[in-house]
Amino acid sequence: MNFVECHEEPIHIPGYIQSFGYLIGIDAESHSITFFSKNIEDIFTIESPEQLFDRKLTDFPGVFKSVTESDIYTSLSDFTKRDNETYFDKIFIEGKEYHLSAFRSKGNIFLEFEKVSVNPNKRITNKYDNFYIIDDEQEIWDQLLSTLSRIVNYDRMMVYKFMMDGSGKVVAEKTNDNLESYLGLHYPESDIPIQARELYMKKRKRIFSNVHAETVPVLSKKLGEIDLTYVASRGMSPIHGQYIKNSGASSSFSISIIIDDHLWGLVTCQNSEPKHIDLEDRVQAGIFTALASNAYSSFKSKNELNYRLELNERALRLKAEFLKHNSLFNSLIDNKDEIKNILEADGLAIVAEEKIVTEGNAPDENTIQAIVQWAHENTDDQIYLSRSFLKDHGKELGLDEKAAGVIIYFMERSKNNVLIWFRKEFDEHINWAGNPEKKVDVVFRDGEEKKVVSPRTSFQLFTEDIKGNSRRWDSRNIVALQSVRDLILETSHKNYNTIKRLNDELKKVNEELDSFSYTISHDLGTPLTVMKLNAQMLLKTLTDTSEKSRNKINSIIEEIDSMAEMMNDVLQLSRAKHSEIQLEDLEAQRTIEKISENAKITFDSPQTEVIIKDCPRVLADKTMLHQVFLNIINNAIKYSSQQENPKVVIEGTEEEDQVIYKISDNGIGIPEENKHKMFKIFNRMDNAKKFKGNGVGLSIVHRIMKRIGGEVSYKSDKDGTTFILTFKKPYL
Structure with a gap:
């Protein structure tokens, strides 16, 4: 069993027209008759319609004289230069006045006839002048419906806007007093499916005068369906016809609202009784709708321009802040x-x-x-x-x-x-005109059982609560x-x-600093050594000198040692940045044990308990690995040395492709206000002033860990500090 969706229905080739119209199709080149609606014999005296096929209208001068003598027919080649462009004329047939429309489409010229009917309620209005002075979206559409009511005057007239998801919403309405309002109600996408919307872009005025009337078949000897897209009296699809009947209407009329070459919406009108609108009135209704559409487009463009100007102002202010x-x-x-x-x-x-x-x-x-x-x-x-x-x-x-x-x-x-x-x-409540859920019926079509979407039978208010959405972007x-x-x-x-300019400048400065580092370590090293030796010799010769003088000379020797240590650290920092590195699988335990023992001696802290747990192998440079552990372990022992029970714990663990070492102490900790400058050169913590040091060690560690592809971080509180060293795991 086949399933037929609404959007699959071939509504442009129904094979029939509505009873108010009469249709003749002639070949665009030969002008011979190729198809016609069966009801043309109602207005033209024809013995047998079958005799028309492959003949020209001029072959029947007595029958089609009023047609062949019309301005349109005599200048047919001029009026049908472009496909799908319709021209209008009026002719008399058997003493009655008819509208004659002509257009060319897909190799055929369509000649369409319908009786001229007078609208006694039609009044000339100047309201179209007002569209362009209205500065409110809602008022534009309300004004349009008010204007069209003088021409169309159906029971219910609505402006129907297409939403982004294909559904629609009634945004303006004019009804008779006894009808329930549909204003604000939504309609599902299936009510006007894709192919129907495409047709509304091509044929922008559509009337169904009487949905209960019998349709008129279009006769043709040629194979293939005749495309009736641009025919004003094109018959409606059975699904659409049933939909209109279910809504309680007998007649409908719609006009496309085109904004920026897109189908923005429709003016859709419904009448409880059958009602035909004259072609001239339909054209005039289309003109008013186009004027309102242009006014709306102008209104939106003006608002958009104002918004863009405001946005530009905000962007400029934001740019000034960014810069x-x-x-x-x-x-x-x-x-x-x-x-x-x-x-x-x-x-x-x-x-x-x-x-x-x-x-x-x-x-x-x-x-x-x-x-x-x-x-x-x-x-x-x-x-x-x-x-x-x-x-x-x-x-x-x-x-x-x-x-x-x-x-x-x-x-x-x-x-x-x-x-x-x-x-x-956003708590979204959508009010639908009836339950939007599709109902499927089984029908027999062309000798085959098919499932088709059935039109809704109720248009009573149906509220749907939608969760999980925000307001639309x-x-x-x-x-x-x-x-x-x-x-x-x-x-x-x-x-x-x-940054590129600063990097270039920084590169030059770094080169100068590196050169300076080597210079001070080399050129100042010898004078410092000489100064220290002289001070030591002077100290030995001053046997009878006061204790105060000896202390001053010892102070000089200590400062010389501090200066030499600082020069050496600066040199190490420079080397950590530039020296060649060779990453290899290294054992860390011996290095850690040796550094720990030496540190206890260096900082005169034999009572410090150093606990060394697992020490997994790491991927690093041998010299740089020693520098990292030297600085971190020295700091741990130094800054915990004055505690009552100094303690340092060193432990390594393996995690996936990393080896993580944690060096914890119960020392003085790192104040919160100093954490931002931990790895900056020559920066020392406020609570570390009483300990010897120059603030270079952690800068060396930070630089080395980056060079070997690792990381250094820390955690600290009043109970001590833990430094975390993350190395790459050696290749298996």
Whole structure:
């Protein structure tokens, strides 16, 4: 059994027309008759319709004289130069006046006739002048219906707007007093399926005078269906006819509302009794609708222009704020509120430099990380947008109402730099004109049993509650996003040029500093040695000198040693940056044991308990590994040496492709206010002033760990400090 969807119904080739029309089709080249509606014998005196096939109208001068002498027919080649362009004339047939329409389509010229009918209620109006002075969307459509009521005057007249998902909504209405209002009601996409919307773009005025009347078949000897797309009296599909009957109407008339070459909506009119609208009135109704459409387009364009001007002002202010910073991340952080608001979002997450900063009503960090991971795995585009993110991925990602709608913008995918705008869940209640759920019936068609979608039988109010969606992201939000994106790209480019220039300058400075490091270690080393020897010799010769003088000379010798140590540390720091490294599989236990014993002697702390647990092998450079453990273990023993029971614990563990060493002490700890400068050269903690040192050791460790592909971090509180060294695991 075949299933026939609404959008599969071939409504452009029904094979019949409505009874108010009469149709003759002639070949565009030979002008011979190829098809006609069976009812033409009702207005033309023809003995046998069959005799018309393959003959010309001029072969029957007595029958078609009024047609062949009309301006359209005598200039047929001029009037039918372009396909699907319709021309109108009036002729008399048997003493009665008829409209004659002519157009060419797919190799045939269509001649269509319908009686001229007078509308006694029609009044000339100047209301069309008013469309362009109206500055309100709703008033434009209300004015249109008021104007059309003087021409059409159906029981119910509505402006029906197509939504983004293909469904429709009644946005304006004019009805008789005794009818229930449909204003604000929604209609499912299946009511006006895809192929029907395509036809509304081509044939922009459509009337069904009497849905109960018998249809008139179109006769043809040629194989294939005749495309009646542009025929005004084209018959309606059975499904559409039943739909109109179910709504309680007997006649309908619709006019396409075209905005920016897209089908924005329809003026759709329904009448409880059969009612025909004269061709002239239909054309005039189309003109008024086009005027209202243009006025609406102008109104929207003016509003859009004002919005763009306002957006440009905001973007310029934002740019000025961005340029105050040398870091894009800092620019984003300092302006996060405006970045959120410019997209009319409820929350914002900035993911950059391995940090997450939020603003407004945003999810927690774990949820944001899950969303970013999902976006990496499921999207390839730079921008992803959804208003149903909670409904579609809520269970999968553990989302709450804060993340019902998202816009995800990858500033730099490779570096995981992302902006995410959030909109909270919106309690959406859609009022449908009847239950939108499709009903399927079984029918026999062409000798075959088929399932077809059956039109709704009720248009009573049906309310649907929709969960998991946010408010829609509209075109303005997209424009604002593009503005933010352009600003970020511009700022990134500026920062790139600034950083490149600073890097070039820094490279020169570093070269000079390296040269200086070698110079001071070499050129100043000898004078310091001489000064120390002389001071020591002087100390030995002054046997009878006062204790005060001897202390001063000892102080000089200590300062010389400190200066020599500082020079050596600066040289080590330089070497840590530039020396050649050779990564290899190294055993660490002996190195740690030796450094620990020496440190206890160096800092005169034999009572320090050093506990060395597992020491797995690491991938490192031998010399640099020694420097790392030397500085960290020395610090641990030094800064815990004055405790009552000094204790240092050293332990290594293996985790996947990493080896992690933790060196813990129960020393003085690191004050919270000093943590930001831990690895900066020559910076010492406020509580370390009474210990000997120069603030270079941790800078050496930080630089070495980066060079060998590892990391250094720490945890500290009042009970002590733990340094964490992460190495690469040796290759198996």
